[in-house]
Amino acid sequence: MITFRKTILLVFIIVFLIGMRAGAQAKEITVVASFYPAYITELNVVKDVPGIRVVNLTTGAQGCLHDYALTTNDMRTLSKADIFVVNGAGTEGFLEEVAKQYPKLRIVRLTDTVPLIENNPHVWLSISGVVVGAKNLGRAMQELDPDRAELYQKNTDDYVLKLEKLGLKLYSQLSPHKGAKIITLHDAFVYFAHEFGLEVVAVIEREPGAQPSAQDLAQIIEVVRKCGVKAIFSDQWVLIPALQTVTLETGVPNYVLDLAVSGPDDPEAYIKIMQKNAQTIIEALQ
Numbered sequence: 001m002i003t004f005r006k007t008i009l010l011v012f013i014i015v016f017l018i019g020m021r022a023g024a025q026a027k028e029i030t031v032v033a034s035f036y037p038a039y040i041t042e043l044n045v046v047k048d049v050p051g052i053r054v055v056n057l058t059t060g061a062q063g064c065l066h067d068y069a070l071t072t073n074d075m076r077t078l079s080k081a082d083i084f085v086v087n088g089a090g091t092e093g094f095l096e097e098v099a100k101q102y103p104k105l106r107i108v109r110l111t112d113t114v115p116l117i118e119n120n121p122h123v124w125l126s127i128s129g130v131v132v133g134a135k136n137l138g139r140a141m142q143e144l145d146p147d148r149a150e151l152y153q154k155n156t157d158d159y160v161l162k163l164e165k166l167g168l169k170l171y172s173q174l175s176p177h178k179g180a181k182i183i184t185l186h187d188a189f190v191y192f193a194h195e196f197g198l199e200v201v202a203v204i205e206r207e208p209g210a211q212p213s214a215q216d217l218a219q220i221i222e223v224v225r226k227c228g229v230k231a232i233f234s235d236q237w238v239l240i241p242a243l244q245t246v247t248l249e250t251g252v253p254n255y256v257l258d259l260a261v262s263g264p265d266d267p268e269a270y271i272k273i274m275q276k277n278a279q280t281i282i283e284a285l286q
């Protein structure tokens with residue numbers, strides 16, 4: 001026979017077990033991304049998983065991270081991170097310093113296993129590159145938080161599907177322009193161009209801010225004229241001197257593409273940016 005005391009004890013045990021479970025579920029994980037594109041991938045992979053704090057380390061950075069140096073504030077953020085999600089391929093010049101300072105910090109490189117084109121780090125501008133990145137992060141989250149592995153797997157699969165649909169859509173939209181010759185201000189769009197069969201015949205500035213010599217400029221202008229280049233793609237409306245010279249000398253207009261290194265806090269942001277970039281390219285090449 002169950003006595004009153006036994007019932008009370010049983011109720012206590014049940015309440016205790018429920019509390020334990022709730023405690024386990026509320027486990028807080030801080031996921032820090034080195035920059036915006038990694039942050040957007042994170043938002044998708046951890047979508048609707050409770051207790052995950054997602055941080056973009058370099059919200060104040062302009063453009064890519066080429067010359068970015070970590071601040072003391074950044075180091076403080078990293079000291080609280082459970083996992084640090086980076087592009088890799090040399091994008092984060094500060095990675096060694098971080099690994100040394102926080103030897104226990106898990107670091108996930110989104111570009112792991114992506115074949116690089118001439119060591120170019122701008123892999124996030126390749127849709128298939130971002131697919132690999134999402135899978136790399138999905139796996140890392142499952143290892144870090146195995147209790148919720150299914151959720152991460154589902155989120156990763158959902159995002160990969162969306163990206164693959166986007167890739168197919170852009171592939172068919174851009175297919176009439178296959179083989180089109182373009183020139184770019186920086187070498188950021190190499191992967192995008194490669195993915196959709198566009199040929200980058202010249203890059204005005206090898207590194208952002210590296211002014212081409214008069215001889216380089218003359219060569220670029222010649223290439224533009226010879227190859228029938230229809231458009232110059234840059235990441236800015238401001239015509240820096242070299243860009244101005246090329247557009248003036250050749251009459252080929254400048255179109256602005258989005259580097260996808262800043263934008264809204266929206267998991268769909270990357271997809272929207274890439275769609276817009278494809279539209280700009282289509283408009284320019286018509």
Ligand SMILES: [Zn+2]
Pocket residue numbers: 064065066122186188
């Ligand atoms: Zn760059």
